[in-house]
Amino acid sequence: MTCNAGRIPSVTSIHSSGVPHPSSPDPGPPARKSGQVASQWPDLMRWSRRPSGCGAIARPAGRPIGRVPSVGSSGSAGASGGRDAAPHRVVPVRVACGDRRTLPSMAESAECHRKNGSEFAVSTSSYPPSRVYRSPLLDSTRWNSFEPRHGDIVISTATKAGTTWAQRIVASLIFRSVRLPRPLMELSPWLDMAMVPLADVLATLSEQRHRRFVKTHLPLDALPFHSEVRYVVVGRDLRDLALSTHHHARSMSSAGPRAALAAAAQAHGGETLSSFRPPEVPEDVHAFWREFFTRSAYPWESDGWPYNSPTRHLSSWWEHRSEPNIRLLHYQDMLDDLDGEMRRLADFLGITVDERVWPDLVHACTFAEMKVNEDEIWDSGLSGSALGSWNFFHKGTSGQWHTLCSEDELALHDRALRRLPEELRTWLVRDPSARS
Incomplete structure (x- = not known):
């Protein structure tokens, strides 16, 4: 039988191979004999076969x-992302399997690969980015070289919105263990980080035989969108995010992380990368607050300095939140009900976890536990050397702005919020103290 894997006419091709479809029944941990201790994680090499005839x-x-059309469908796409984007009709077309020229369903794709003796399936449709983000820290064009696998997971957040937390949760669900086989940053690389050689990141991803989960800080319109990749997006109240960003940016520009970053860059990327310096930010949190809410590192954005805009990042995903492969999480919901949020995320990813190990997984993903076990997070590479050289996990709490910010400063936050749709504003703004 010939696999019904096809091609959308394009300039650049992306070969794909990957894990079982997320909607397929999860196989669970390997069977064990009576009295035998369960494996620390599922058999990783079971994902090692590549698709044939695809x-x-x-x-x-x-x-x-x-604008991203409905997943798996053709039709008009209105301009809502990049400023230069215009309405544009995208018609995905299949070639293969005789004269058939329509996109197969997810079930058909999985069935095709199963009959071909492969557990992998290729992504069925893809839509290109309409915006480029490029700075000394970030380069969205690196995603052009990404080869998606069926069932890949992309974790997209604004800086300090819960990125590492979401990565740790997804890792616990994939490996079904409190212990990870490798440092988290190695298991879940940050693809758009410009300072790490792209070839090294792609090689890491290519060699992985587990279900892959990749980190990004990019909005939706700066990423290629694949219909059979799952996107996990985390939002956080902008007031809490601003204070956490200040701590992060100040720490990154201090002597210890600067030295660690320079040394790691020299080892991994040569002189060009070793000359990189994190942005200088004001020590005074009030001065930083004004900068954060009035400008960005990118000229088409209005907040988020010294990084990209959290409002634009989240609004790009919010517009397409009804897509079946996009899941939005809120940082405060994760604080309030980690067990429930992890269960809902596992369901979205199509992962089943033995109830006997579930409490341990939830405990391992608590903020306090991650802070105690930071050695499980960082690798020896460029980002790990820098981020692991200081207290990366700060407080992980909400509402500190109550005692820090003046009415004028809160007005800057409110002005940034007004750029968001009303429903998104209602979802995003969280004040735990208002519930007491």
Whole structure:
């Protein structure tokens, strides 16, 4: 039988191979004999087979789209992303399996690969980014080289919105263990981080035989969108996020992380990367607050300095939150009900976990436990050397702005919020003290 893996006409092709479809029944941990201790994580090598007879998926040619059409469908795409995006019709077309020229369903794709003796399935449709983010820290064009696998997970957050926390949760669900086989930053690389050689990141991803989960700080319109990749997006109240960003940026520009970053860059990337310096930010939190809410590192954005805008990041995903492969989480919900949020996320990812180990997984993903076990987070690479050289996990709490910010400063926050849709504002703003 010929696999019904096809191709969308494009300039750049992306071969894909990957894990079982997320909607497929999860196989669970390997069977064990009576009295035998369960494996610390599922058999990773069971994902090692590549698909046979499967075509490549490619991004469509023509003008970038600003709006992602419904997953797996063709139709018009209105401009809502990049400023230069215009309405654009994208028609995914299949070639293969005789004269059939329509996109197969997820179930058909999985069935096709199973009959071909492979547990992998290729992504069925892809839409290109309409915006480029490039700075000494971030380069969205690196995603052009990403080869998606069926069932890949992309974790997208603004800086300090709960990125590492979400990565740790997803890792616990994938490996079904409180222990991880490798440091978290190695298991879940940050693809758009410009300072790490792209070839090294791609090699790491290519060699992985577990279900992959990749980190990004990019909004939706700066990423290629694949219909059979799962996107986990985390939002956080902007007031809490601003204070956490101040601590992060100040710490990164201090002597210890600067030295660690320079040394790691020299070892991994040569002189060009070793000359990178984190942005200088005001020590005074009030001065930083004004900068954070009035400008960005990118000229088309209005907040988030010294990084990209958290409002624009979240609004890009919010517009498409009804897509079946996008899941939005809120940082405060994770604080309030970690067990429930992890269960809902496991259901979204199609992962089943033995109830006997579930309490241990939830405990391992608490903020306090991650802070105690930071050695499980950082690798010996560029980002790990810098981020692991200081107290990365600060407080992980909400509402500190109550005692720090003046009415004028809170007005800056309110002005940034007004750029968001009303429903998103209602969802995003959280004040735990108001419930007491």
